[in-house]
Amino acid sequence: GAGVSQTPSNKVTEKGKYVELRCDPISGHTALYWYRQSLGQGPEFLIYFQGTGAADDSGLPNDRFFAVRPEGSVSTLKIQRTERGDSAVYLCASSTRTGRTEAFFGQGTRLTVV
Amino acid sequence: AQRVTQPEKLLSVFKGAPVELKCNYSYSGSPELFWYVQYSRQRLQLLLRHISRESIKGFTADLNKGETSFHLKKPFAQEEDSAMYYCALTRGFKTIFGAGTRLFVKA
Numbered sequence: 001g002a003g004v005s006q007t008p009s010n011k012v013t014e015k016g017k018y019v020e021l022r023c024d025p026i027s028g029h030t031a032l033y034w035y036r037q038s039l040g041q042g043p044e045f046l047i048y049f050q051g052t053g054a055a056d057d058s059g060l061p062n063d064r065f066f067a068v069r070p071e072g073s074v075s076t077l078k079i080q081r082t083e084r085g086d087s088a089v090y091l092c093a094s095s096t097r098t099g100r101t102e103a104f105f106g107q108g109t110r111l112t113v114v
Numbered sequence: 115a116q117r118v119t120q121p122e123k124l125l126s127v128f129k130g131a132p133v134e135l136k137c138n139y140s141y142s143g144s145p146e147l148f149w150y151v152q153y154s155r156q157r158l159q160l161l162l163r164h165i166s167r168e169s170i171k172g173f174t175a176d177l178n179k180g181e182t183s184f185h186l187k188k189p190f191a192q193e194e195d196s197a198m199y200y201c202a203l204t205r206g207f208k209t210i211f212g213a214g215t216r217l218f219v220k221a
Binding site: 003031033035055056106 | 118120123157158159160163200202210211212213214
């Protein structure tokens, strides 16, 4: 596809359940980022991948959150034992390289934990 | 700590009026600053970056290191400018966003 694709666009889950959110970056983009956007806030950095490795996961709020990018393309954000406070829009972005280049965002996955 | 502050949650102006969206930052090094925009039902996208000193859709932003500001300006607002605007600071590969300002341009 031409842009960053995120699936699903909406996810409703029960408290305590496990969820996976998928991001398909722009082809050839080596840098991939996950952000979380809570209501009324700007995007908050979660984790950054350069290729297959997580170069910085300092934004992950706790060990219930984990992300992988096994082949350096598609990434999955995994949340265990979801809590109501995890409800937010999860954004993925990709770029050709780090920092100084434009990051292209997906449309986001709206996660609602009930 | 690095921080981006957008003091206005909502800014409402009439079409044709000048608009200024404020952004202040705190950063100990040389910052790279950006403005992102999100139109209704669209994804977040880059509007402009300070290093290119460009004007996009009539918007400009000047980095003022003395005041640690990067305000976004447009001399004559258009209805299609109505959107959420986020100021952002990049440190290495981590981008820190402000909380955003919703611009509403009235006819």
